[in-house]
Amino acid sequence: MGQLDGNVAIVTGSAGAGIGQATARLFAREGASVVVTDVHPARTQRVAGMLSEELGRELLAVPADVSDRASVEALVQTTLDRYGRIDVLVNNAYRDIECTVAEMTDEIWHAVVDVCLLGTFYCTRAVLPAMMQQRSGSIINLASIVAWNAESAPRRAHYAAAKAGIQGFTRALAMEVGAHNIRANVARLGAERLDQAHAAGDGGAHGRAAPAGTGRGAGGDRERDPVPGERAGALYHRRGVVDRRAEGLRHSP
Numbered sequence: 001m002g003q004l005d006g007n008v009a010i011v012t013g014s015a016g017a018g019i020g021q022a023t024a025r026l027f028a029r030e031g032a033s034v035v036v037t038d039v040h041p042a043r044t045q046r047v048a049g050m051l052s053e054e055l056g057r058e059l060l061a062v063p064a065d066v067s068d069r070a071s072v073e074a075l076v077q078t079t080l081d082r083y084g085r086i087d088v089l090v091n092n093a094y095r096d097i098e099c100t101v102a103e104m105t106d107e108i109w110h111a112v113v114d115v116c117l118l119g120t121f122y123c124t125r126a127v128l129p130a131m132m133q134q135r136s137g138s139i140i141n142l143a144s145i146v147a148w149n150a151e152s153a154p155r156r157a158h159y160a161a162a163k164a165g166i167q168g169f170t171r172a173l174a175m176e177v178g179a180h181n182i183r184a185n186v187a188r189l190g191a192e193r194l195d196q197a198h199a200a201g202d203g204g205a206h207g208r209a210a211p212a213g214t215g216r217g218a219g220g221d222r223e224r225d226p227v228p229g230e231r232a233g234a235l236y237h238r239r240g241v242v243d244r245r246a247e248g249l250r251h252s253p
């Protein structure tokens with residue numbers, strides 16, 4: 001018996017080498033039906049296939065660009081067609097382009113902010129009708145300490161702005177959806193390796209702490225240290241972000 005038996009979870013950006021993939025693995029291991037989704041179709045298929053083989057249960061691969069509304073709506077519809085419900089959304093996808101503000105083009109700004117912030121909004125909005133109908137759900141958004149500590153990742157004003165926005169968005173969201181028995185939490189990650197994870201404290205909607213991350217950067221194609229799934233998922237278990245029994249984290253309006 002896993003803690004997530006019977007749950008259906010979408011984890012965006014889960015075909016990279018980091019937290020997204022580790023989260024997908026952990027949730028599937030705990031019994032959830034997991035949708036692996038990423039902007040790279042081939043990698044999405046490959047990672048879903050790899051995890052399916054590793055865990056002996058099928059993980060659905062649905063390539064999607066979170067910054068594209070139609071793509072997100074198709075992702076959610078495909079999930080509903082397949083499983084009939086959505087219990088957990090993890091807004092993990094992100095892009096990281098190092099650039100000073102003085103040199104930042106509109107394109108660079110949008111490339112980062114649209115994946116992180118607009119993507120979080122698109123995915124959240126798209127799953128809400130199903131969660132509201134079910135009268136249950138958990139939305140987990142990924143923020144970053146960079147929003148408050150620029151020294152930890154210089155030349156990332158766009159990323160800092162997006163992650164600070166995600167924190168505010170999640171608080172506001174939690175206020176709205178609590179009455180529908182839906183939880184919204186934000187995990188504010190540091191830039192440490194996951195195997196040095198520690199509780200960092202969180203100003204989010206309800207989350208209290210976060211696991212640390214691995215090395216910087218997404219886009220996912222570069223080699224990085226492997227991320228232990230247990231560490232990546234420690235937040236969800238320790239803080240009960242996903243567990244339906246975690247009454248303390250449910251927002252009461």
Ligand SMILES: NC(=O)c1ccc[n+]([C@@H]2O[C@H](COP(=O)([O-])OP(=O)(O)OC[C@H]3O[C@@H](n4cnc5c(N)ncnc54)[C@H](O)[C@@H]3O)[C@@H](O)[C@H]2O)c1
Nearest residue numbers: 013016017018019020039065066093094142189213214220
């Ligand atoms: N790694 C860290 O040290 C750290 C620190 C603070 C916060 N975080 C946050 O944790 C999350 C995961 O970080 P990670 O480094 O483990 O990355 P990750 O390995 O989970 O990769 C993120 C994925 O997002 C995907 N992606 C990029 N653009 C996309 C789009 N338009 N649509 C869908 N997917 C897209 C990439 O292809 C990549 O696979 C991010 O939200 C990040 O901001 C990480």
